[in-house]
Amino acid sequence: MRTAAEFNLYYATPDPWHISQARFRDKVLRRRLKRLIRGKSVLELGCGEGHLTDAVFDKARSVVGIDISDVAIARAKSLNLPNARFECADFLQKSFEGYDVITAIECVYYLSFQEREVFLKKVAKEHPGKILLLSGPIVDYRRHFSHRRLMLEFTALGFSPLKFSNLSVYWYPPSFRIVAHLIKLPLGHAFLDWIPESMVYQRLYVLRAPKPL
Numbered sequence: 001m002r003t004a005a006e007f008n009l010y011y012a013t014p015d016p017w018h019i020s021q022a023r024f025r026d027k028v029l030r031r032r033l034k035r036l037i038r039g040k041s042v043l044e045l046g047c048g049e050g051h052l053t054d055a056v057f058d059k060a061r062s063v064v065g066i067d068i069s070d071v072a073i074a075r076a077k078s079l080n081l082p083n084a085r086f087e088c089a090d091f092l093q094k095s096f097e098g099y100d101v102i103t104a105i106e107c108v109y110y111l112s113f114q115e116r117e118v119f120l121k122k123v124a125k126e127h128p129g130k131i132l133l134l135s136g137p138i139v140d141y142r143r144h145f146s147h148r149r150l151m152l153e154f155t156a157l158g159f160s161p162l163k164f165s166n167l168s169v170y171w172y173p174p175s176f177r178i179v180a181h182l183i184k185l186p187l188g189h190a191f192l193d194w195i196p197e198s199m200v201y202q203r204l205y206v207l208r209a210p211k212p213l
Ligand SMILES: C[S@@+](CC[C@H](N)C(=O)[O-])C[C@H]1O[C@@H](n2cnc3c(N)ncnc32)[C@H](O)[C@@H]1O
Pocket: 001, 002, 007, 017, 019, 045, 046, 047, 048, 049, 051, 052, 066, 067, 068, 069, 072, 089, 090, 091, 092, 105, 106, 107, 110
């Protein structure tokens, strides 16, 4: 896991990952998540500067956004979003109890394989039978974030993968960029889930945490 100081270094410049320009990702997330989020209480892990809180989770009844970077959290608070409050913390140290939905969009791949197992077991214990939305690159990021490995891990820990959806196309080799551009055309998003796995960069998983025995 990276430290707060390391993430604050990223946030020395606002919007370090150019997330505010990821309008296609936001559009796809909005479409895929609206029924799961509307009217619900949401715990948003790794919320950063609050971009998704504003662009995707605005229809949630309430959102608690958690991020390890106090710099990012200060920026998120300055958005003054009516349905959200933000806290600076390592999400592995926060209680996951009492929410309808937990989201972990593009933040779990910063955990080591062992930490991810701790994270999933914590979700299973503190959020049993409820929905976890998790996303990240599945290009075997740091050799432990591939689709196959994730599915094995989810099922071994008793999670039910309800659905997965592709969010973006990998830019390498350069020939993939043609497809990456085509899916951004109007209605192109409808073909996202038809793209072969080898071309997929990021994927969203809708998971149900195991119910207590
Ligand atoms: C790539 S950014 C993604 C931000 C946002 N979820 C999005 O997709 O637009 C990853 C965020 O996760 C946060 N993060 C990573 N590990 C964390 C942890 N253990 N606890 C809290 N936040 C964490 C980082 O500080 C960073 O803001």
